[in-house]
Amino acid sequence: MLRIRRFEEQCIQLAESKQFSGHYHVYIGQEATAVSVCNALGPEDFVFSTWRNHGHLLARGAAPDRMMAEIFGKATGYAGGKSGTLHMAVGELGVPATSALVGGNLPLATGAALACKRRGSGVSVCFHGDAALEEGAFYEAMILAAVWKVPALFVCENNSIPPAQRKRGQFTSSTLPAAQLADVPQSLQIRTEIVDGADADQLAESFERLVGEVRRGGGPRFVEVRCTRWPGSFPLWPELPDGPWQIAWAFDGKPDRADLALWLEQSDPLTLYVRKLVSAGAVTRSQLAAMDARAKEEMAGAARYAIESPFPTPDQAYRHVWAEQ
């Protein structure tokens, strides 16, 4: 979680100083979901992500330096600069294709789950956002997953609405006329669950169990993870309110911005988990500080690697249109 947080902060700082171009999306505030899901997976499993993929890839074991190089469009990136941040994939880690189309990866994940079922091993995980339920692809993928009973786990990271704007008893996408997202797949006989995206321990327990159920042939599952959007993700371009996250914010310190302070207190899985670990005696604050220093140094190194790497040569534009026969 901490590594993902520091990677994303590095991205924002690099974008603000115009070190790379193009729009991008960060995963701050949702880290516990990626980590919990990927911890429950094995090497034969597949993960399908979206334009908000950095956290999923890091949790799956991707190297921050090659990711950052890809975000910069450099030759040393995972796709040699062809995907950028939006479609980043790492085939060798079971992340074969990442779709930047809303709902685009649900049919892909369903098909990979079909392949898993046919060969008798592996599960297919599809991370998507709440807006995917506004696309037709969502329904077609759910129908196929239910009819074929494939080992697919749909992880809907609902980061749509902050607590202040929630209506009583509701936590839905801003433009979906369903009381709850989970109602929709349920109507197609897909078993669903709702978990709190701020509670790392609950997420870990839930996904360990759910991945196991899917793996044992229990059919597809849909999980709505209720995340609360980080205040830095409300602007069109992400920004760091009050600078990078501080360990002190989990204990005695407070940021200046009230919305950030409220979010940290109620909704940030990292802040809440760090506090829990320290109060349980699982880790000391000085150990935490040492971990954080390592994470910061690792991500600073990733940034240096990306900055120093060469751009691809122009002839690379013509490569990889076709897989060689």
Place this chain on the structure above:
Amino acid sequence: MKITFAEGIARAIHESLAADPRVVLIGGGIMGLNTGARALLEPVLRDFASRIMVTPISELGLAGAGVGAALAGDRPLVDLSTGSFVFQAFAQVVNEAANIHYMTGGQTSVPVTFYSLAGRRGGGAAQHSHATQAMLGQVPGLQVLTPGGAEDAYGLLKWALLESRNPSVFLSHPLLLGETAEWTAHDAFLPVGKARIRREGRGVSLIASSIMVPRALAAAETLQREHGVSAEVVDLRTIIPLDRDTVLQSVARTGRAVIADECHHSYGVAAEIAATLAEKGFASLKAPVRRVTMPDVPIPFSAPLEAEITVTAEKIVAGALAAVRAA
């Protein structure tokens, strides 16, 4: 031994399923409304029932599931039914399947085959008659297979299912299913990407693909018999890859080119061939290139209206005579 186009398809599917356990059918209609041709699939249904997925009418989902299964190691054939329905699936065919190998910098390949029964079938009207090859030809990363004969229906489909490492759209045609050709064993098969000279001639090149191939052959017969014109028929076989060299070599021999194409006139396959001739074959041309194509109107239902705009052998003959008499 002669086989029909439909027999070629049924044989390719059966042999591919038998040869490679990774082959899976996502849908198994294949032959459209042709009950005779559907009966040819009985052996497939009998021998491989467990490898034919039950499919709701969800073209977008089915296409995407085919892509997903392919990148996870399977070799799916996705039946997208009537050609016009590829539009329901376009986001997955065009924006996922075709892009994935490139976007991943070559990390992932997508050996999926989309089967599409495309083209004017008679009475299909505006929403069931599209010839989609030119639209699909605008998508780098997608192979567009347009067989015009039974041996190529068999060979190209089997190649797509067993050998290709890239996504393909196999454009079948409802009016080709009964066409016959001499069967060619797969290992003696003309390589993919090579056009086939279906008939040799000296006076004009008739360039065709898919349903235009038998019509161009009929036109060539008429031209010889009634007008003493020797026509060469070039069957493109595939739109992507496109064998420009064989087209240019044929026109270098004949000096005249008539392109028959079931796409609409503007921006069609014929337009691409004409542009190729203008760019690289200009010195060979003794007369302007002629395109014989569907006018730029939606396909009407009423039989005389549909006949008015259909590309027939007679229209190809007229185009060829105009080219021959132009100089």
